[in-house]
Amino acid sequence: FMQDHVGETFEGVVSSVTGFGIFVRITEYHIDGLVHITSLDDDYYRYDDVKQCLAxxxxxxxxxxxxxxxxxxxxVNLDERKIDLI
Structure with a gap:
C-alpha cells in the first residue's frame, strides 16, 4: 500500500525510540516506519537510556x-515489510 506513496510527506508521531533510530506512526494510515539514525543529519544523535530519547x-x-x-x-520493502522514512 505505502509503495504508492514513496516521496510523499505525512504527519506522524514517534511510537518508539531505539539506539538505531526512531519509529514513527504515520497518523493518517496508522502505519509505522523507521527514521534511521543516519538519516538525522542535522546533528550527531545518541540514545539516552535513562530519558528514552535520541539526543x-x-x-x-x-x-x-x-x-x-x-x-x-x-x-518501501514489501518482502521485509519495512518502510524507511526521512
Whole structure:
C-alpha cells in the first residue's frame, strides 16, 4: 500500500525510540516506519537510556516518544515489510 506513496510527506508521531533510530506512526494510515539514525543529519544523535530519547550532541534537539513530526516515505520493502522514512 505505502509503495504508492514513496516521496510523499505525512504527519506522524514517534511510537518508539531505539539506539538505531526512531519509529514513527504515520497518523493518517496508522502505519509505522523507521527514521534511521543516519538519516538525522542535522546533528550527531545518541540514545539516552535513562530519558528514552535520541539526543543531539549540540543539545538543540531531542526525539522522544509522542513527539509529532513530518516524515517523508523514502523507501518501501514489501518482502521485509519495512518502510524507511526521512
Amino acid at each position: 543531539g550532541d549540540s543539545g538543540a534537539r531531542q526525539y522522544r516518544l509522542g513527539d509529532q513530526l513530518q516524515v517523508k516515505v523514502a523507501a
